[in-house]
Structures are given as structure tokens and as C-alpha cells.
Amino acid sequence: MLEIKQLEFRYAGASAPAMHFDLNVDPGEVVSLIGPSGSGKSTLLGLVSGFLAPDSGQILLDGAAIEKLAVPSRPVSIVFQQHNLFPHLDLFTNVALGLDPSLRLTRQQVSEVTAALERLGLEQLQQRKPGELSGGQRQRVALARVLVRKRKILLLDEAFAALGPALRAELIGLVKNLVSENKMVALLVSHQPRDALIASTRTAFICEGRVAALDDTVALLEQSRLPEVRNYLGTL
Amino acid sequence: MTQLNPRAIPAGIVLALVGLIILAPLAGLVNLSGLPGYEPGDLRFWHSSYIRRVLSFSLWQAFLSTLCSVLPAILVARAFALQMNFPMRGLLLRLFALPLVVPAVVAVMGVVSVYGTGGWIPFGKSLYGLNGILLAHVFFNLPLAVRLLLPQWQSIPEHHWQLGDQLGMSAWQRWRYLEWPALREALPGVMLLVFMLCLTSFAVVLTLGGGPKSTTLEVAIYQSLRFDFNPARAVVLALLQLVLCMLVAGVTLKLQRLPEVEITLTSGSRPQGLLQKPLDMALILAATIYVGLPLSSMLIDAFGGPLLQIISSIYLWQSIAKTLFIGLSAALMSVIAGWFLLQYSASLALAGQTNRARFIDLAGSIVYVVPPLVIGTGMFVLLSSHVDVFNWVYPIVITINALMGLPFVIRCLGPALRQNHARYHHLCQSLDLQGWNRFRYLEWPLLRRPLGLAAALVAALAMGDLGVIALFGTPDTATLALVIYQQLGAYLIPHATVTALVLLLLCLGVFWLLERGIGGKPDA
Amino acid sequence: MYLNLRYFGACLLALIMSFAVQAATPTLVVYTYDSFTSEWGPGPQVKTAFEARCSCRLKFVGLEDGVSMLNRLKLEGNNTRADVLLGLDTSLTAEARTSGLFDAHGMVLESWSLPGSWQDDLFLPYDYGYFAFVYNQERLANPPSSLRQLVEDEQGPSILVQDPRTSTPGLGLLLWIKKIYGDEADAAWARLSQRIVTVSKGWSEAYGLFLKGEADMVLSYTTSPAYHIIAEKDSRFSAARFSEGHYQQIEVAGLVQSSKQKQLAREFLKFMLSEDFQTIIPTTNWMYPAVLASDRLPAEFRQLIDPSPSLLLDDKLVASKRKAWIDEWLEVMSR
Structure with missing residues (x-):
């Protein structure tokens, strides 16, 4: 279980008040984060992944504080919208880097990489380079790497924004399965309310550096009385 | 929780060394008032x-x-x-x-x-x-x-x-x-x-x-x-x-x-x-x-010059070897120093501290305008009372040439390295792809072309250098540039033109070697 | 791999042994100018000849020119490795003397071919020459016959000269004109400057430009044509004889005060005045040897112009006035 407790952060030199986050994610759950640009969604992911250091507060994974850990030692995997893969390395190597950055793989690890690529339907393509793949396939490779890394927290930063609706739905379904199979916790940032509907039972609405609402996804998207939410969704 | 940027340390060391190499000789020169024959200026x-x-x-x-x-x-x-x-x-x-x-x-x-x-x-x-x-x-x-x-x-x-x-x-x-x-x-x-x-x-x-x-x-x-x-x-x-x-x-x-567009390698027609x-x-x-x-x-x-006579002289080959040694060493040193500076400035740029990033680049480049004669003479003053300068001619000549090459490294490598850093730094951190692994799997393949160009430029520049090498004197073999000068000074103008051609061809060769050897085939 | 290692080991051993050998024989360090040490200069022959008689090693350190040598010695002071400085000239000897870095050579001076008498306890001349304007006879039929004519004839030939701030001949011309014109030197320069194509950094640049045909005459030495005659069998080049006489440059060597092997250094100075050394000079340094009788010179030297009377300003006067004169020159030439 991921607990974000009174996490405060303020950009150096910014005049806006400090951001403040409280949020819990249960094992196997994907929580979607929606909200206007600049509201703090990416900041929250940055704090969890360690690219940003909080001014105060805690991030607990299964009760253990992780907010002071260095980026590489955090139990976190991230999928960005782009540049998840190194263009000059083949798929196998791109995934294998997730297991061991020095690429000295044991036989066991080699088969793990192969299995992950198979799980995502990429086994025929492992010698290819990312440039030869479609956008959806590239993100699948990134997910294969998430799989081999076996980290508990998965952050998806508009990971599927560039893909078509059907492909998006398919990949989000895949993420859901991966997360629940492996009892991971996931945060998914998206601008598509439909993504949240597919991915999450619960969705958080982030606004002005706060979790302004955290509710059942359907309830939040369709029945919220908060003017900010309705404004964001264009249903005001 | 403020962490020291790990890139600040090597960059700091490089900057400190650069500063020391520039400022210490200046200070040494100002301090010379006790010299015989010297009148306060x-x-x-x-x-x-x-x-x-x-x-x-x-x-x-x-x-x-x-x-x-x-x-x-x-x-x-x-x-x-x-x-x-x-x-x-x-x-x-x-x-x-x-x-x-x-x-x-x-x-x-x-x-x-x-x-x-x-x-x-x-x-x-x-x-x-x-x-x-x-x-x-x-x-x-x-x-x-x-x-x-x-x-x-x-x-x-x-x-x-x-x-x-x-x-x-x-x-x-x-x-x-x-x-x-x-x-x-x-x-x-x-x-x-x-x-x-x-x-x-x-x-x-x-x-x-x-x-x-x-x-x-x-x-x-x-x-x-x-x-x-x-x-x-x-x-x-x-x-x-x-x-x-x-x-x-x-x-x-x-x-x-700084561009907001992202760099992709392209080869299509325009x-x-x-x-x-x-x-x-x-x-x-x-x-x-x-x-x-x-x-x-x-x-x-x-x-029109005595081609065969010069090319068959052992002296020429010795000086080719020396020239190559100086050129390649200076290139290596300069590229390494520039690499660390640029890594730091790229990480500053990524953190939004563009002014500081620019300052680092500038500090690395600006040393070029302190005349080598001044640096060299100052170094001489500092070193000559402690060590036997004869044994230090090559380290000093190489160091000064490497410094003079820094602005070229920063120009060639900077844009590509910054881009690479901006794009992959977070991913690398999250994958724990650091140090040697990061260099081997990410930076080398993606940056070898500008790296090759930078090394080639510095090497060629150091090989053609006359200012620094002439300053320290030549106990043994002269470099090609110095040989050209010696020949011009001895009425041997046709010889000098041949030697100049040899130097040009050597530079062309080194350029090809470094640009291809480091940079790889152009289509790779 | 084995082979490589073995090869490396052998090299290392050879290197160590060569150091050991070096340590055993004394090494005499001579600072000189770069063109002296080059393959075509006197250096290699002098080294062979001296090492054959001294059971020592002779090590030349080639610096840019006389000024660099003296500056280097001043910078190093008593820490210098130099035992002898070879290649200062008479415009520097006064300054070198006041530095206090030189010791008496202690030699009795005998027969000189050098015009005039040489009296100096610190510095010994080894060769000398005269500044002159060199021209191509095919291109310039009637060269000026005096410095005054060169300066004052407005239809006169175009010339290439060197900068007195950076070059020895450049300074030589400055002194030459000072010697002839005295306080009116600045006016002379103003007239001459109309026909100066360019003022180069050093002798090489100006001479190179001259050979490319950039001007009618170039400031060089009376002995320059000897090079073309002997080495290139080309007798088109000649130096213009000026009736006022030619300014003289005398190149000298001195014994460094802090030297730890003065015995050896004095031996070298003695060798410098011996026939073995002196006969090397004419066709490598292209100057007149200081001791050798004129009939021992290569025959081609007899085709050269007679530069007499030789002109020279007192070295102490030069030392004290040089800066002011250069400033005056700068002022005129920058107009």
C-alpha cells in the first residue's frame, strides 16, 4: 500500500503557495490523476519518483518511508510519454537495462527478459530497434521493462497520450492486469477522462497543488459538484 | 533535502584546475618584482x-x-x-x-x-x-x-x-x-x-x-x-x-x-x-x-619543393611522432575536461538554471583569450624554482593546448550533450543507469559523432600550434609546426612548403582517424 | 599479448639504461635560438664536433630568439639549467650585463676578423653580420646607393621590413636610421613609410613575402645572397651597398654565473672560437665567423658587397633609449 502523507513541495523562487498532497493507493490498484495543466500532477509523480525532493511529509510503501531514497533505489518504475527507449539499442537490450544497467545478465535473467517480451507480444521483435516500431509497440517495450524490474510502484506520465483510443484502451487494460497480478500500486496521469474510466476505480482530481477530490471514477467524472472539476471537464 | 549534484564535483575540479592554470601564472608574473633587471612597470x-x-x-x-x-x-x-x-x-x-x-x-x-x-x-x-x-x-x-x-x-x-x-x-x-x-x-x-x-x-x-x-x-x-x-x-x-x-x-x-524543439537524427531529403x-x-x-x-x-x-629529400629524412619522422603525441594527448585531455564541464552545465540547464549553465560553458571557453605566452611564462616562473622544467615541457605544452581546445569541445559537443541529457536523464536515473554503464550504453553511441569532431579539432589545433611549443624551447625534436618555422628562418622556404604539406596531410589523417574512429561511419 | 608485454619491458629497460648513461657523463646545457639548433643550422655539426673532444653531452635548448633567451634566464635566475647562452646580440648585451647573471669568460682575446676591437669581459662574439636591403637584380636594375637615397627618393623601391618590437633585424634598421639621422629619425621614418609594403613580425615572414615578389627589397643581411649562390646556385639576388655603411649585428655567447660546470663551459667557449666551430658558421648560420680569417671563407663570400664602414651604436645607449625610440617609431608609423 502506498501512502502519501502531508507531502509539501514548493518550487524554488515560485510565488505560488506550497503544494500539498495526501493520497493512498491500495495494492493492485491504479489511481488516475486528472486535472488542468500546471495543477501539480507531474509534480506529484516527480516527488514519488524522487526527481523532486519534498520540503516535508512522507511517502510510505507498505509502511516504510521512501521519500529520502535516491532515485535509482526507489521501488519505482516510470513510463514517460516518449523517450522511454534508447534508439540505438535493440528491444532486448532496452528491456535488459531495466534488470542490470551493466547488462551482465544471468541465464535466469535472460529468460526473464524473454518472458516479459513474450508476455507483451513482442517476442518476434526482440532484435529490432525502437525506430522500426509503432508508437504502441514502443510503449509495450517500456511495459516489458516495468515487468522485469519488479518494482512495486508504477508511474505512468501521460504514457499513452500519443496513441489512438483503441490502442490506449488495450494498453491500459494490460497495465491493469500487470498491476493486479503483481500487487503493484500505480498512478496514471492522463488528460483523457475515458482513460480514467477504463483504468481506475478511484480517480483523484488535482487542482492548484492539492488533491481537490478523490472519488469513485464514475462519480467524480459524472456527478461531481465541484466547479473546478466541471470546469475542467467542460460540463459546467 | 538538498543533494549535491554529483556532476558538480568533476566539473568543479575541472573549473578549479582551469582557474588555477590561468590565474596562478598571472599571479606568479605579477609577483616577479624581485627579479634582476626588472623595473616596476x-x-x-x-x-x-x-x-x-x-x-x-x-x-x-x-x-x-x-x-x-x-x-x-x-x-x-x-x-x-x-x-x-x-x-x-x-x-x-x-x-x-x-x-x-x-x-x-x-x-x-x-x-x-x-x-x-x-x-x-x-x-x-x-x-x-x-x-x-x-x-x-x-x-x-x-x-x-x-x-x-x-x-x-x-x-x-x-x-x-x-x-x-x-x-x-x-x-x-x-x-x-x-x-x-x-x-x-x-x-x-x-x-x-x-x-x-x-x-x-x-x-x-x-x-x-x-x-x-x-x-x-x-x-x-x-x-x-x-x-x-x-x-x-x-x-x-x-x-x-x-x-x-x-x-x-x-x-x-x-x-x-535554447531550442524547444527536440533533436532527431534525420537523413531524408529536404x-x-x-x-x-x-x-x-x-x-x-x-x-x-x-x-x-x-x-x-x-x-x-x-x-615544387624537395619532396623526396624531406620525406626521407629521419628527423621529419621523429617530429611527426612528436607532433602526433602532442596533438592526441591534448585532444584526449581537452575532451575529458570538456565532457565533465558539459555534463554539469547540461544538468543545470535541465534543472532550469540556464544562467548558471551558460556561465559554466563560458568559463570553459573564455580561457582561450589569455595568451599562451602569458600562461606559459607564468607557469615557468611558478615551476622553475621547484622542478626541472625540461622534464615538464610536454605536460605543460599539452595542458595549455588542451585548455586552448576547450572552447572547441564546448561548441562541438555542447548542443548534442545537452539534448541527450534533457531527454534521457530521468530515465537513466530511474533505471540506475549511471557512470560507466551510462557512458557505454547511452552516451557513447549517441554522442560519438560530435565527440569525434571535437577531438579531431583539438588534435589538429594542437598539432599546428606554434605559440606554446616555441615558448618552452625544444631540447630534442621539434614539432612539425616548429620545423616549418625553423626552415623559414634558414632560407629553406621550399623545404618549409613541403613540411607544411606534410603537416596538412597529417592533420587530415588524424581528422579522418578521429572523426571516423570515434564518430563511426557517417550513416551509423 | 606476451609479445607486447615483452616488447614493452624491453623499451622500459632501454629507457632506464639511457637515463643511467646520461647521469654518468656530464651534460653541458646551451640556450640558443631555434634556428641555430635546427637540422639546417650549425647546431648538429657543432654538437658532433664538440662531443668528440669533450667526453660530455652537449644539449642545445632552442628558444625563439635572443630576447627569449635572456628573458628565460631572468625568469629562472639561479635555478637555471643553462651553462652557456649563445646568440645574444649587441643590442642586448648591456641589459644582459646589468642582470648580473653572467660570469667572466676569462679568456685572452687574440686575433679577430671582426672589424674594430672587441673588449668585453663577459661576452665573446662568435659571428657577425650587417643589415642590408636585399633585392632581385632582374627586377630592380638601379638600387639606391645610400640609406639617405632609400629614405628620401619618393619614386624609390617598395620595401619589406620587420617590426622592431618583435624582430632583431627590425630593431637593427631602427638603430641604423637612428645612427644616420639622429634626432631626425622620425621624419625619415615618415618618408620611408610611404614605400613600406608591410611590417612583419619576424625575418622569415618578410623574406618569404619578398621571394614571392611582394616588394622590390627586403631588410635582411649582406650575407643573404651567399645562401642563394651557394645552396641554390642562383646569383640573381644581391644586397644594396649603402655609402654611409651598414649597421652591424654581432652575436655573442656568455657564461652563466650559476653554472656548476664552468670548466666545461669555458672549454665550450674556447671551442666556439676554434677553427672547427668557426668553419661551420658561414654556410649554416649564413654570417661572418668572428675569428676565421677572410681567406678561409667560402669563395662565394667574396662576391658579397663590402659593408664598410661598419656602424654600431653604443650598447649602453641602446639599452637606455630603446624603449623611447620604439615609442617614437610607433608614433610615426601609426599615423
Whole structure:
């Protein structure tokens, strides 16, 4: 279980008040984060992944504080919208880097990489380079790497924004399965309310550096009385 | 929780070393007042009309030279960028690296062969003065600027070209919306580099300048340190030159815009109108002729010289070995130092601290304008009382040459490294891809081309160096550049032209070796 | 791999042994100018000849020119490795004397071929020459016959000269004109400057430009044509004889005060005045040897012009006035 407790952060030199986050994610759950640009969604992911250091507060994974850990030692995997893969390395190597950055793989690890690529339907393509793949396939490779890394927290930063609706739905379904199979916790940032509907039972609405609402996804998207939410969704 | 940026440490060490290597000798020189025969310098020269005249001439000729070199270079680089496929394109680009390594004396002779009284395009006596200075400086710097600007076109993403095509942009609009924004990242830095090269130019100005009217600050420094033996004054003038350059840098770099577009490697053909190709080819031809004429006059002279006699001399081969050793060592050192500086400045840029990032780049580049004569003499003062300087000639010569090469490394490697950092740094962190692994799997494959160009430039520059090596004397074998000078000094002008050809070919070879060896095949 | 290692080991051993050998024989360090040490200069022959008689090693350190040598010695002071400085000239000896870094050579001076008498306890001349304007006879039929004519004839030939701030001949011409014109030197320079094509950094640049045909005459030495006659069998070049006489340059060597092997150093100075050394000079340094009788010179030297009377300003006067004179020159030439 991921607990974000009174996490405060303020950009150096910014005049806006400090951001403040409280949020819990249960094992196997994907929580979607929606909200206007600049509201703090990416900041929250940055704090969890360690690219940003909080001014105060805690991030607990299964009760253990992780907010002071260095980026590489955090139990976190991230999928960005782009540049998840190194263009000059083949798929196998791109995934294998997730297991061991020095690429000295044991036989066991080699088969793990192969299995992950198979799980995502990429086994025929492992010698290819990312440039030869479609956008959806590239993100699948990134997910294969998430799989081999076996980290508990998965952050998806508009990971599927560039893909078509059907492909998006398919990949989000895949993420859901991966997360629940492996009892991971996931945060998914998206601008598509439909993504949240597919991915999450619960969705958080982030606004002005706060979790302004955290509710059942359907309830939040369709029945919220908060003017900010309705404004964001264009249903005001 | 504030963590020290791990890139700050090696960069800090490099900066500290650079600072030490520059400032300690200056301090050492100022401290010389106890020397026999030394009279405390009259430092009120600030009021002298001589210095004021020298100052304004230095700036004026450097300014004009920069304009005359860089503006045409933009057109030529654009022509090269748009015409991706024509015979000898690669060879021409490599040819464009050559003028930089020609020792100034030899280049002056080449320029005179072409534009002198008996030349192919005679200017007559009007060559000597600003005309000659500009002709020679453009010969040196236009090709360099072309080489440094060309990668900016490659940084324009393929889909931007397609977008422009789809929107039916005219050539001018494409320039305005696609090319100029990409160029703006590199242009100020390149202009600053060319400005520094011209400001500190010495033999060209003295020989083609026509007389002491055309005295630059660099000459005044040389005079103070050598003929007047007034180190304090030389130091003050050197600092003046440094401050001037920093002012110019401040203004120039304000114009710099870091690109918001992202770089993708492209190789497709460029959309172009009917006239574009003939126009571009004409530009390339004109630039090639301009650069090629003095070079071919050297070639013709050399083939008239005692080729066999020189090539069969053991002495020549020894000096080739020494030249290679100095060139390659300086390149290695310079590339390593520049690498650490750029890593740090890239991480600062990613964190939004662009001003600090620029400062780091600037600090690495600006050392170029402290004359090697001053650094070298100062180092000498510091070292000679502690160690036997004879054993230190090569380390010192290599170090100073490496320092002088830093601005080239920063120009060549900077944009690509920054881009790479911005794109993959977070991913690398999250994958724990660090240090050697990060270098091996990410940086080397993606950065080897600019790395190769940087190393090649520094090596070639160090191989053609005369200023530093001449200063320390040559206990044993002379480098090729020095041999050329010795031959010129011994009436052996035909021999010197042959040696100059050998140096040119050697530089071409090293360039090819480093650019290909480090950079890989062009299509890789 | 094995082979490589073995090869490396052998090299290392050779290197160590060569150091050991070096340590055993004394090494005499001579600072000189670069062109002296080059393959074509006197250096290699002098080294062989001296090492054959001294059972020592002779090590030349080639610096840019006389000024650099003296500056280097001043910078190093008593830490210098130099035992002898070879290649200062008479415009520097006064300054070198006041530095206090030289010791008496202690030699009795005998027969000189050098015009005039040489009296100096610190410095010994080894060769000398005269500045002159060299021209191509095919191009310039009637060269000026005096310095005054060169300066004052407005239709006169175009010339290439060197900068007195950076070059020895450049300074030589400055002194030459000072010697002839005295206080009117600045006016003379103003007239002459009309016909100066360019003022180069050093001798090499100016001479190179001259050979490329950039001007009618170049400031060089009376002995320059000897090079073309002997080495290139080309007798087109000649030096113009000026009736006022030619300014003289005398190159000298001195014994460094802090040297730890003065015995050896004095031996070298003695060798410098011996026939073995002196006969090397004419066709490598292209100057007149200081001791050798004129009939021992190569025959071609007899085709050269007679530079007499030789002109020379007092070295102490030069030392005290040089800076002011150069400033005056700068002022005129920058107009």
C-alpha cells in the first residue's frame, strides 16, 4: 500500500503557495490523476519518483518511508510519454537495462527478459530497434521493462497520450492486469477522462497543488459538484 | 533535502584546475618584482593613446572578421544542409577543417600567393591592411563556422520539415520558422568563438596588417612581456583582454535561445524549389574556391619543393611522432575536461538554471583569450624554482593546448550533450543507469559523432600550434609546426612548403582517424 | 599479448639504461635560438664536433630568439639549467650585463676578423653580420646607393621590413636610421613609410613575402645572397651597398654565473672560437665567423658587397633609449 502523507513541495523562487498532497493507493490498484495543466500532477509523480525532493511529509510503501531514497533505489518504475527507449539499442537490450544497467545478465535473467517480451507480444521483435516500431509497440517495450524490474510502484506520465483510443484502451487494460497480478500500486496521469474510466476505480482530481477530490471514477467524472472539476471537464 | 549534484564535483575540479592554470601564472608574473633587471612597470598606460588605439583596432578588426566569416558561413552551412547528396560532400567538409590547423605563417604565405602582387587575384599593395587581415581571417574561420553550424540543421526534426512542406512554406518561411530557431542555439557561441580567435590573432595581423597601425592587444601583450620585460603590464593587458571578451560574451550569449524543439537524427531529403539546388551548389563552390585557393597554392609550392629529400629524412619522422603525441594527448585531455564541464552545465540547464549553465560553458571557453605566452611564462616562473622544467615541457605544452581546445569541445559537443541529457536523464536515473554503464550504453553511441569532431579539432589545433611549443624551447625534436618555422628562418622556404604539406596531410589523417574512429561511419 | 608485454619491458629497460648513461657523463646545457639548433643550422655539426673532444653531452635548448633567451634566464635566475647562452646580440648585451647573471669568460682575446676591437669581459662574439636591403637584380636594375637615397627618393623601391618590437633585424634598421639621422629619425621614418609594403613580425615572414615578389627589397643581411649562390646556385639576388655603411649585428655567447660546470663551459667557449666551430658558421648560420680569417671563407663570400664602414651604436645607449625610440617609431608609423 502506498501512502502519501502531508507531502509539501514548493518550487524554488515560485510565488505560488506550497503544494500539498495526501493520497493512498491500495495494492493492485491504479489511481488516475486528472486535472488542468500546471495543477501539480507531474509534480506529484516527480516527488514519488524522487526527481523532486519534498520540503516535508512522507511517502510510505507498505509502511516504510521512501521519500529520502535516491532515485535509482526507489521501488519505482516510470513510463514517460516518449523517450522511454534508447534508439540505438535493440528491444532486448532496452528491456535488459531495466534488470542490470551493466547488462551482465544471468541465464535466469535472460529468460526473464524473454518472458516479459513474450508476455507483451513482442517476442518476434526482440532484435529490432525502437525506430522500426509503432508508437504502441514502443510503449509495450517500456511495459516489458516495468515487468522485469519488479518494482512495486508504477508511474505512468501521460504514457499513452500519443496513441489512438483503441490502442490506449488495450494498453491500459494490460497495465491493469500487470498491476493486479503483481500487487503493484500505480498512478496514471492522463488528460483523457475515458482513460480514467477504463483504468481506475478511484480517480483523484488535482487542482492548484492539492488533491481537490478523490472519488469513485464514475462519480467524480459524472456527478461531481465541484466547479473546478466541471470546469475542467467542460460540463459546467 | 538538498543533494549535491554529483556532476558538480568533476566539473568543479575541472573549473578549479582551469582557474588555477590561468590565474596562478598571472599571479606568479605579477609577483616577479624581485627579479634582476626588472623595473616596476609604469601601469598608467591606460591613459596612453597607444593603448586606446590598439584597443579599438583589436575590437574593430575582430568584429569585422567575425561578421565576414560567420554570415557567409550560415549560407554555406545551409547549402550543405539542404544538399545532402552530392559527390565529394564528405571530403569537402573535411577540407573545411584544414585552414584551422595551418600555421599562421604558412597561411599568410598562401593568402599572399593568391591575393598578393604576383598572385592569381592581385590586390597589390592594398592587400596590406584591413583587407589582408579580413581575407586571412575569413579563410581561417569561415570553414570552421560552417563545420560548427551544420549540425544545427540536422537537429531540426523530420516532421517539422514535413509540416513546413505541407503548409506550403516558402524557402524564406522555412528559414524563418524552422531553420533560424534551430540556428539560434549555436550561433552566438560560434560567433563568440570566432571573435575570440580573431581578437587573439597575432602573426596574421602583424604581417598582413601593413604596419603598427594594425597593432592588436595581443601584440601589445607580447611586446610587454618580451621586449619590455614588464610582466606586470602584460598581466594587466591580458586581464583587460579577458574582461573585454567577457563583456562581448555577455552580450552575445544574451541572444542565445535554447531550442524547444527536440533533436532527431534525420537523413531524408529536404523539400526544395527548382532554383535551390543550383544556388546552393554555387555557394558551396564559391566557398570551396575561397578556401581551396590558398590551400592549393601551398600544394603547388610544395610539389615544387624537395619532396623526396624531406620525406626521407629521419628527423621529419621523429617530429611527426612528436607532433602526433602532442596533438592526441591534448585532444584526449581537452575532451575529458570538456565532457565533465558539459555534463554539469547540461544538468543545470535541465534543472532550469540556464544562467548558471551558460556561465559554466563560458568559463570553459573564455580561457582561450589569455595568451599562451602569458600562461606559459607564468607557469615557468611558478615551476622553475621547484622542478626541472625540461622534464615538464610536454605536460605543460599539452595542458595549455588542451585548455586552448576547450572552447572547441564546448561548441562541438555542447548542443548534442545537452539534448541527450534533457531527454534521457530521468530515465537513466530511474533505471540506475549511471557512470560507466551510462557512458557505454547511452552516451557513447549517441554522442560519438560530435565527440569525434571535437577531438579531431583539438588534435589538429594542437598539432599546428606554434605559440606554446616555441615558448618552452625544444631540447630534442621539434614539432612539425616548429620545423616549418625553423626552415623559414634558414632560407629553406621550399623545404618549409613541403613540411607544411606534410603537416596538412597529417592533420587530415588524424581528422579522418578521429572523426571516423570515434564518430563511426557517417550513416551509423 | 606476451609479445607486447615483452616488447614493452624491453623499451622500459632501454629507457632506464639511457637515463643511467646520461647521469654518468656530464651534460653541458646551451640556450640558443631555434634556428641555430635546427637540422639546417650549425647546431648538429657543432654538437658532433664538440662531443668528440669533450667526453660530455652537449644539449642545445632552442628558444625563439635572443630576447627569449635572456628573458628565460631572468625568469629562472639561479635555478637555471643553462651553462652557456649563445646568440645574444649587441643590442642586448648591456641589459644582459646589468642582470648580473653572467660570469667572466676569462679568456685572452687574440686575433679577430671582426672589424674594430672587441673588449668585453663577459661576452665573446662568435659571428657577425650587417643589415642590408636585399633585392632581385632582374627586377630592380638601379638600387639606391645610400640609406639617405632609400629614405628620401619618393619614386624609390617598395620595401619589406620587420617590426622592431618583435624582430632583431627590425630593431637593427631602427638603430641604423637612428645612427644616420639622429634626432631626425622620425621624419625619415615618415618618408620611408610611404614605400613600406608591410611590417612583419619576424625575418622569415618578410623574406618569404619578398621571394614571392611582394616588394622590390627586403631588410635582411649582406650575407643573404651567399645562401642563394651557394645552396641554390642562383646569383640573381644581391644586397644594396649603402655609402654611409651598414649597421652591424654581432652575436655573442656568455657564461652563466650559476653554472656548476664552468670548466666545461669555458672549454665550450674556447671551442666556439676554434677553427672547427668557426668553419661551420658561414654556410649554416649564413654570417661572418668572428675569428676565421677572410681567406678561409667560402669563395662565394667574396662576391658579397663590402659593408664598410661598419656602424654600431653604443650598447649602453641602446639599452637606455630603446624603449623611447620604439615609442617614437610607433608614433610615426601609426599615423
